[in-house]
Amino acid sequence: MMWALLSLLLFIGHVACQGPGPCPTACSCSGEIIDCGNRGLTAVPSFSKDMNHAELQLENNNIQTISNNAFSQFQNLTKIFLENNNISLIESNAFRGVEKLVREVFLGSNQLTEIPSALGVLENLVWLDVTDNPIDHDHFDEKTMYEIGDYLNRFEFGSSSLTEWPTTVRHLQDLRFLNVSGGMFYTLPPDAFHGFEGTLQTLAIQNTELIALPLALARLRFLEKLHFDHNHQIGDSGVLIPSFGGQDRLSRLRYVSLIDDNLTMFPSLFKILHFVETLVLDSNSLAFVSDSSINVAIGTSIVDLSLRNCSLSRVPGALSKLTNLTKLNLADNQIHSFENSDFDNMRKLENLTITRNPLGYIANETFKDLVSLQYLDLKESNINELPEAIRFLKSLQTLKLPLDRIECTCKIAWLKQFKDHCNTALSIDGSCETINYPVEIYLDMFVTKCPNYENVINC
Ligand SMILES: *[C@@H]1O[C@H](CO)[C@@H](O)[C@H](O)[C@H]1NC(C)=O
Ligand SMILES: *[C@@H]1O[C@H](CO)[C@@H](O)[C@H](O)[C@H]1NC(C)=O
Ligand SMILES: *[C@@H]1O[C@H](CO)[C@@H](O)[C@H](O)[C@H]1NC(C)=O
Ligand SMILES: *[C@@H]1O[C@H](CO)[C@@H](O)[C@H](O)[C@H]1NC(C)=O
Ligand SMILES: *[C@@H]1O[C@H](CO)[C@@H](O)[C@H](O)[C@H]1NC(C)=O
Ligand SMILES: *[C@@H]1O[C@H](CO)[C@@H](O)[C@H](O)[C@H]1NC(C)=O
Ligand SMILES: *[C@@H]1O[C@H](CO)[C@@H](O)[C@H](O)[C@H]1NC(C)=O
Ligand SMILES: *[C@@H]1O[C@H](CO)[C@@H](O)[C@H](O)[C@H]1NC(C)=O
Numbered sequence: 123m124m125w126a127l128l129s130l131l132l133f134i135g136h137v138a139c140q141g142p143g144p145c146p147t148a149c150s151c152s153g154e155i156i157d158c159g160n161r162g163l164t165a166v167p168s169f170s171k172d173m174n175h176a177e178l179q180l181e182n183n184n185i186q187t188i189s190n191n192a193f194s195q196f197q198n199l200t201k202i203f204l205e206n207n208n209i210s211l212i213e214s215n216a217f218r219g220v221e222k223l224v225r226e227v228f229l230g231s232n233q234l235t236e237i238p239s240a241l242g243v244l245e246n247l248v249w250l251d252v253t254d255n256p257i258d259h260d261h262f263d264e265k266t267m268y269e270i271g272d273y274l275n276r277f278e279f280g281s282s283s284l285t286e287w288p289t290t291v292r293h294l295q296d297l298r299f300l301n302v303s304g305g306m307f308y309t310l311p312p313d314a315f316h317g318f319e320g321t322l323q324t325l326a327i328q329n330t331e332l333i334a335l336p337l338a339l340a341r342l343r344f345l346e347k348l349h350f351d352h353n354h355q356i357g358d359s360g361v362l363i364p365s366f367g368g369q370d371r372l373s374r375l376r377y378v379s380l381i382d383d384n385l386t387m388f389p390s391l392f393k394i395l396h397f398v399e400t401l402v403l404d405s406n407s408l409a410f411v412s413d414s415s416i417n418v419a420i421g422t423s424i425v426d427l428s429l430r431n432c433s434l435s436r437v438p439g440a441l442s443k444l445t446n447l448t449k450l451n452l453a454d455n456q457i458h459s460f461e462n463s464d465f466d467n468m469r470k471l472e473n474l475t476i477t478r479n480p481l482g483y484i485a486n487e488t489f490k491d492l493v494s495l496q497y498l499d500l501k502e503s504n505i506n507e508l509p510e511a512i513r514f515l516k517s518l519q520t521l522k523l524p525l526d527r528i529e530c531t532c533k534i535a536w537l538k539q540f541k542d543h544c545n546t547a548l549s550i551d552g553s554c555e556t557i558n559y560p561v562e563i564y565l566d567m568f569v570t571k572c573p574n575y576e577n578v579i580n581c
Contacts, residue, residue: 144170155179159203169195177201181228188212188240194219205230205251212238221245230254230278236261242269249276253303256281262288271295271317280304280329292317301326308355310336319343328352334360335391340371351381361389373397381405388415392422400426404451409433416440425470430454437464448494449473459483460511466491475499477522484509493517500524506555508534516545516581523552523561530554530564532572538565539579 145151146167149158154176158167163183173196185207193199199220209232217224217240226249227241234255241247247270257279271293278301279288285306291297297318308331315322319341326349327336333355339345353360361380375395379402388411392398401424408429416438419427426449429438434455441450445467457479465471465488472494482504489495489511498515499522506527512518513536528534541548553560559567569575 151175154198159183165189166192169193171195172197174198177203179203180207181205183207185209186211186233188216190215191218192216193224196220196223199223201226201228203228204232207232209233210235212240214240216240217243225249227251237263237266239263239266242266244270246273248273250274251276251278251301253278253301254281256283258283259286259288262290264290264293267291267293275299275321277301278303282306287311287314289314291315294318295321297322299324302330303328305330305332307331308333310338312337313341314338315342323347325349326351331355332360334362342372344374345372346374347377348375349379349381350383351379352383354382354384356380356383356385358385358387358389361385361391376400378402379404387411388418390415390418392424393418395422397423399423400428402428403432404428404430405432407433408438409435411438413438413440417443419444425449427451437461439463442466442468445469447471451475452479453477453499455479457481459485460488461485462487462490464488468492470494472517473497476503478502480504482506484511486510487514489514496520498522501552508537508561510536512537513540513544515548518545519547519549521548521550521552523550525553527555528552528561530557530559530561530568532569532574534561534565535569535572535575536579537561538569538575539577540581541565542577543579544581 145156146169148161148163148167149156156175157179159179160182163185165185166180166188176198178199181203186209188209190213200223202224205228209229221243222245224244225246227247228251230251230253232255234252234257236257237252250270267290273296274294275296276299277294277297280302281304284304287307287310295317298321300322314336315338320343322342323344324347325342325345328351330353332353335350372395375398377400378398380389381402382405385403385406386408417440420443424444425446427447428451430451431454434452434457436457437460442465447468448470450471453475458481462485469491471492474495477499481500492515494517495515496517496519498518501522501524503524505524506529508528550562554564557564
């Protein structure tokens with residue numbers, strides 16, 4: 123009885139503050155968002171008149187069909203999330219009533235076999251995601267692609283059912299961002315990007331059978347970011363220079379990732395990509411990366427280099443020739459020790475990340491040139507003695523050490539002196555092995571009582 127009354131009051135309350143268009147019982151509504159995600163729904167709920175929410179979340183359900191007029195009660199709908207359902211049919215008038223409103227539609231991981239022609243009516247559609255649907259190249263309908271082509275600036279597609287490049291993407295005349303995930307093709311036609319060669323800024327291509335960086339890339343005059351990841355057939359031969367022709371090509375490209383592309387060498391490509399600032403080579407087996415191969419990066423603009431999970435067993439010697447580096451990521455490798463010369467000349471380095479390496483030894487002079495280093499991450503390593511080399515790091519602000527490993531004894535009194543006098547901005551994250559305290563607390567509470575403690579130091 124009480125419960126019924128309460129529910130009734132709640133219901134009235136809801137209607138009163140939402141104005142027209144109460145929240146469907148299956149969903150929860152707040153502000154501009156209707157959240158009907160993860161509810162086991164088998165159909166789009168029916169909405170009452172005059173819903174004024176902007177965002178409709180229907181992802182992670184078991185919806186199979188989007189029926190005509192499914193959204194026609196909405197006055198202000200801009201985003202529809204439908205990913206990870208079982209949608210195989212979108213009826214031709216599904217978007218009736220919201221033609222001018224909807225800007226973003228997410229249909230990833232469904233059972234669509236063609237680009238739904240119903241989308242053609244959406245006059246302001248700027249972002250469409252149909253990744254991971256069984257749509258082959260000849261089901262990117264010419265008319266639909268033409269209709270959505272005027273406004274669309276982000277398009278995401280691709281699946282293991284895609285056997286060739288869909289040539290109708292040429293109708294996407296204003297595309298800025300293209301993300302292709304999955305494709306059984308091993309080459310792209312040279313004019314694959316025709317239509318948006320003068321607009322595309324970000325290109326991501328992953329999980330394809332491509333055997334080389336496509337020549338078509340060289341025509342993307344405004345490309346700034348290239349993510350070319352998890353293309354296992356690439357290998358060293360797939361990133362050879364000739365693909366890119368003249369020197370002036372790709373002059374706006376600043377970011378390149380070639381993650382998990384089966385590379386074993388530092389790609390010579392960067393001899394011609396002079397302007398790239400960030401290079402991510404994670405998850406390639408660069409175990410024997412030679413000094414001569416890294417030499418190709420000298421004189422380029424690379425300042426941020428990531429070699430995470432590259433099977434490295436030592437810091438590659440030639441890295442110290444890349445004196446412009448400000449950020450270096452060596453996480454998830456098999457590096458056991460740092461030798462004195464490993465980071466020679468890296469006077470601009472600000473961020474050094476070495477998480478998850480079996481690193482147990484750091485030579486005393488290792489950090490002598492790292493005058494700009496602000497961030498040093500040694501988490502999940504085998505370090506137990508505090509490395510004396512830290513004394514060189516006068517700009518360091520964040521030091522991350524392993525948890526419950528550090529030998530906190532009077533032997534680390536120098537660190538307290540260093541923090542008090544040489545680098546007062548330093549904060550230390552990590553904890554002691556033998557005593558249940560963070561290193562920082564140990565320094566403040568215990569070290570001052572050590573017999574060898576003096577409050578003076580030569581910085
Ligand atoms: C529609 O959304 C815009 C911004 O998203 C908001 O300013 C406007 O008040 C909304 N209109 C209605 C009727 O809720
Ligand atoms: C998905 O939809 C198809 C019909 O299109 C149906 O046969 C199948 O059982 C559905 N899958 C699930 C997991 O409900
Ligand atoms: C491209 O799409 C895939 C799959 O949806 C996603 O994992 C990846 O983060 C996207 N890439 C970019 C650059 O947005
Ligand atoms: C990686 O490249 C090597 C040749 O360098 C080749 O033998 C191997 O099959 C490739 N691996 C994959 C997963 O394609
Ligand atoms: C490390 O790289 C290998 C390929 O060399 C890849 O299969 C694996 O998933 C990567 N692991 C992580 C944690 O990224
Ligand atoms: C560092 O950058 C400057 C200016 O971009 C460049 O002239 C120089 O060759 C670079 N040095 C190295 C070692 O790459
Ligand atoms: C340093 O780089 C790591 C790895 O990319 C990142 O997680 C961390 O936030 C960076 N630290 C700073 C201070 O930028
Ligand atoms: C490193 O420095 C410490 C303290 O100054 C010293 O005890 C140790 O012998 C040095 N180790 C090496 C290998 O020079």
